[in-house]
Amino acid sequence: MKQSQAKFVSARRRNQHARRALPRILRASHPSISTDCYRITIVSCENWLGRNIEASLTLNVQRPTSNIKYRMRILMISAEGPPLQRAGALIDVMDALPRELRKPGNQVSVTLPYYREIREKSKFKAKRTGIAVDVRVGDKTYVADYFEARSAGGVQLFLVRCDDFFDRPGIYGEQGQPYEDNAARFIFFCKAALELARRLTPALQILHVHDWAAALVPVFVRAHNLPFATLLTIHHVADQGSFWGLDFNLTNLPERFFTLHGVEFFGRLNFLKGGILYADRITTVSEHYRREISRPSGAGGHGLDVVLRENAHRLTAILHGADYTRWNPASD
Known part of the structure; x- marks a missing residue:
């Protein structure tokens, strides 16, 4: 083999070695960079006539704009959220979290009951979707009427109207006393939210439920083998949605769900x-x-x-963030 050809082959082998070695070097020095987020370019200067053959490497690191690889279609289900007046951390979360999840391109909507407080807000406008569904709660049937609106942050809202349950002064009760039919109210809400989820297009992927009032949604999903992944966020474990055992009949679920390995807890129905x-x-x-x-x-x-x-393998802690447009030490 001629000397110039041998040098070229040697340079080409060095280039091939560099292609294989650089990803390992990059991962070692920058472990936060995924291997699919960089491009390696080999620039070779081959001179068949000259004696010196040089090879140079250029590395172009392309950092990802988001750590979310796949865009998701999510419906958040909660008993509280904007435009209700802020009364606790849950409403703050339901205001900020959907907005943040939308930024990388996820499709996020929120559903909550159409309370009297929301209907009486003169600046809040909601329109009928034209969808009304019969929902069974025990041996009675109620009509869920769906309205659509936008939050102040631009998030799509779906409001479930049923005046039998939600045309009241309070959310959970009045004057420090819970409503006696709270089990029926939020069993209805969970079922109505699922009926909405089944009708939305394109098809939803994830149902994200918050606290006890929406916690029966994963139970109904499993019982009816519905094609949704479910996520439960516990904001306040002390509020569990604990009711008389006889209220289990309002769920219309098979008896096998009212056991130690189901929604029964010391003889009572426990949503959470x-x-x-x-x-x-x-x-x-x-x-x-x-x-x-x-x-x-x-x-x-x-x-x-x-x-x-017992379910620690599915339990993860995600620290709440702060909305610096509202909580900013520089402007407080």
Whole structure:
């Protein structure tokens, strides 16, 4: 082999070696960069007539604009959210989280009951969707009428109207006393939200439910083998949706769901326990809170600590963020 040809082959082999080695070097020096986020370009200067053959490498690192690889279609289901007047952390989350999830391109909508407080807001406009569905609650049937609107942040809202349940001064009760039919009210809401999810197009992928009032949604999804992944976020484990055992009949679920391995908890119907057992994934609002509610013999779990520990493989802590447009030390 001629000397110039040998040098060219040697340079080509060095280039091939560099192509194989650079990804390993890059991963070692920049572990946060995924291997599909960079491009390697080999620039070779071959001179068949000259004695010196040089090879140079240029590396163009393309950082991803988002860590979300796939765009998702999500329906969030909650008993509280904008445009209700802020009364706690859940409404803040339901305001900020959908907006943030939409930024990388996810399709996010929110459904909540059409309370009297919302209907009486003069600046809030909602229009009928033309969809009305009969929903069974025990041996009675109620009509769910769906309205569509936009939050102040531009998130699509679906409001479930049923004046028998939601045309009241309060959300959960009045003057410190819960409504006596709260079990029926939020069983209806969970079923109505699922009827909406089945009708939305393009088809939804994820149902993200918040706290006890929406926690039966994963139970109904499993019972009826519906094609949705479910995520339950626990904001306040002390509120569990615990009702008389006879209220289980309002769910119209088979009796096998009212057992130790179902929604039964010390003889009572427990919404939150059902969500913990049947949701595909569970999240809490911080690592500290996850440890607190799962601690053995601790009061933090309010009796559900055993259930949470048994399902710890599906329980993840995701720390709440801060909306600096509202909470900014520089402007407070």
